[in-house]
Amino acid sequence: MGSTSTKIKLRTSDQKVFEVEKAVAVQSQTIKYIYENGCPDSVIHVHSVSGDILSKILDYCKKHVNSAAGKEDISPEELYEWDANFVKVDQNTLFDLILAANCLKIESLLDLTCQTVANMIKGKRPEEIRTTFNIKNDYTIEAEEAVRRENKWAFDMLGGVGTMVIEELADDTMSKCVTNAKSRVCVIAANQIVMMRSISKLANKKSIDVYKQPQNPTTPRIKESVKQINVGTGFIELFFHFKCKM
Amino acid sequence: MEITRILPEDCLCLIISLTSPADACRSAMVSHAFRSVADCDAVWEKFLPSDYRSIISSSLLSLGKKDVYFHMCFHPILIQNGTMSFQLEKESGKKCYMLGSKALSMIWLLRDTFMPFPWISTSLPGLSDRFPEVANINLVWWIEVKGKIETRNLSPNTNYVIYLVFKLRDRHTIELKHRTVGLHVNDDRVASWELRRVLIDPYRCEALYIRDRGDGWMEVEMGQFLNECGDDRTLEFSLRETDTSNFHNRGIIIEGIELRPKDISSLVDVRQ
Numbered sequence: 001m002g003s004t005s006t007k008i009k010l011r012t013s014d015q016k017v018f019e020v021e022k023a024v025a026v027q028s029q030t031i032k033y034i035y036e037n038g039c040p041d042s043v044i045h046v047h048s049v050s051g052d053i054l055s056k057i058l059d060y061c062k063k064h065v066n067s068a069a070g071k072e073d074i075s076p077e078e079l080y081e082w083d084a085n086f087v088k089v090d091q092n093t094l095f096d097l098i099l100a101a102n103c104l105k106i107e108s109l110l111d112l113t114c115q116t117v118a119n120m121i122k123g124k125r126p127e128e129i130r131t132t133f134n135i136k137n138d139y140t141i142e143a144e145e146a147v148r149r150e151n152k153w154a155f156d157m158l159g160g161v162g163t164m165v166i167e168e169l170a171d172d173t174m175s176k177c178v179t180n181a182k183s184r185v186c187v188i189a190a191n192q193i194v195m196m197r198s199i200s201k202l203a204n205k206k207s208i209d210v211y212k213q214p215q216n217p218t219t220p221r222i223k224e225s226v227k228q229i230n231v232g233t234g235f236i237e238l239f240f241h242f243k244c245k246m
Numbered sequence: 247m248e249i250t251r252i253l254p255e256d257c258l259c260l261i262i263s264l265t266s267p268a269d270a271c272r273s274a275m276v277s278h279a280f281r282s283v284a285d286c287d288a289v290w291e292k293f294l295p296s297d298y299r300s301i302i303s304s305s306l307l308s309l310g311k312k313d314v315y316f317h318m319c320f321h322p323i324l325i326q327n328g329t330m331s332f333q334l335e336k337e338s339g340k341k342c343y344m345l346g347s348k349a350l351s352m353i354w355l356l357r358d359t360f361m362p363f364p365w366i367s368t369s370l371p372g373l374s375d376r377f378p379e380v381a382n383i384n385l386v387w388w389i390e391v392k393g394k395i396e397t398r399n400l401s402p403n404t405n406y407v408i409y410l411v412f413k414l415r416d417r418h419t420i421e422l423k424h425r426t427v428g429l430h431v432n433d434d435r436v437a438s439w440e441l442r443r444v445l446i447d448p449y450r451c452e453a454l455y456i457r458d459r460g461d462g463w464m465e466v467e468m469g470q471f472l473n474e475c476g477d478d479r480t481l482e483f484s485l486r487e488t489d490t491s492n493f494h495n496r497g498i499i500i501e502g503i504e505l506r507p508k509d510i511s512s513l514v515d516v517r518q
Binding site: 136 | 248250251252253255257258261262264265266267268269271272273274275276277278279280281336422
């Protein structure tokens with residue numbers, strides 16, 4: 001074993017043992033703390049995480065460590081895509097990942113997984129959120145009306161028939177923007193002419209992909225054609241006519 | 247097992263805080279468990295601007311953070327010696343400012359004279375809910391109104407739209423007076439600026455730019471500005487009469503110039 005790659009052993013709740021590089025394992029603040037304060041040679045027990053989940057998490061940590069260290073030739077956009085695919089799992093697995101990221105204190109993974117769930121809530125009516133997560137409505141009719149009145153303004157905003165996701169692909173000047181918001185989601189009504197300025201530094205935009213995401217999140221999104229792109233001082237204006245079926 | 251039973255409260259709070267104020271309010275209606283998460287201080291603290299403690303009065307600090315948030319949305323606070331008002335935009339929690347007439351610089355030429363007059367307080371009290379006085383400009387031949395704001399006071403990564411908030415006097419006269427104004431917004435790093443010619447006449451104008459605010463005042467869009475992170479610039483905006491052939495201007499009452507985030511429903515960041 002070379003001195004440059006210290007390995008740490010992790011044992012999961014279902015008694016599986018993983019041997020990983022220290023640099024990967026200490027992405028977890030919990031493991032880092034135990035390693036630095038306990039006996040470095042023995043096995044660290046991660047009681048609340050199963051083998052399958054830990055295996056996924058270690059994939060995530062490895063990818064991010066390698067990308068940051070330059071060991072893997074991956075651009076920020078590709079890493080972003082990889083992360084997006086990483087969270088394309090069923091709900092139970094997603095929740096397990098959140099629990100594990102929380103317990104192992106891996107902040108970037110916690111943010112990624114929680115943002116994924118947040119996206120399943122954004123722009124939705126309460127009934128739709130209940131359907132998505134299989135939640136029982138435990139309000140009485142009167143109580144439900146009272147809460148709806150209290151939050152009436154939040155319902156006035158809904159009315160779109162879908163969300164538009166705009167992802168920006170560009171040349172290498174985008175590397176700073178990856179950490180800032182890259183995708184824009186907006187709820188728009190049918191036949192509405194949408195004018196949007198994208199909020200990021202834009203030097204030489206090569207292309208803009210615009211997708212229409214139907215309200216049912218399992219339906220794949222459809223690429224829209226962008227009618228016109230104007231490059232202004234530091235922003236791009238997109239004009240497109242969004243027509244969809246009611 | 248449903249989500250509120252599987253995930254601990256701090257994870258649920260993190261999830262809701264990554265949506266938006268409107269989504270948090272809507273999710274309160276899902277179930278009782280969701281409501282207690284959606285009303286959590288941890289969630290609304292994230293929606294408030296980071297410097298909210300220094301802005302609001304200390305008596306409000308004892309309220310729950312959700313109440314503080316909505317208080318800041320619906321009760322504009324006067325700052326800068328009562329010349330500017332500040333509030334939050336309820337859908338996004340971003341900062342909105344209105345510069346009252348005392349925060350703006352105005353120059354006009356009176357009819358039949360060619361000397362610019364400095365701004366004198368011909369002001370009308372009691373007309374505005376927000377400011378003690380508004381500027382009442384009448385029978386002018388040419389006018390320029392200017393304002394500026396430091397971009398570090400604005401919310402980062404936000405598209406701001408700048409509006410002139412005004413009323414026309416004598417709206418019921420048959421012969422409606424109108425003027426063409428050039429409105430422009432620039433910041434001191436951009437060499438050129440956006441100039442927009444708009445007719446200030448709510449009865450015959452491009453409906454795209456002039457609207458009734460619903461509080462007794464009209465507003466006309468002057469321009470837009472993208473405020474990025476970490477910028478430290480001065481944004482200047484001005485209204486200038488460009489059509490000097492028309493000197494039958496009846497007069498305009500200006501409440502102020504407002505900056506607020508661009509109003510696209512549910513424009514949210516997918517990845518922050």
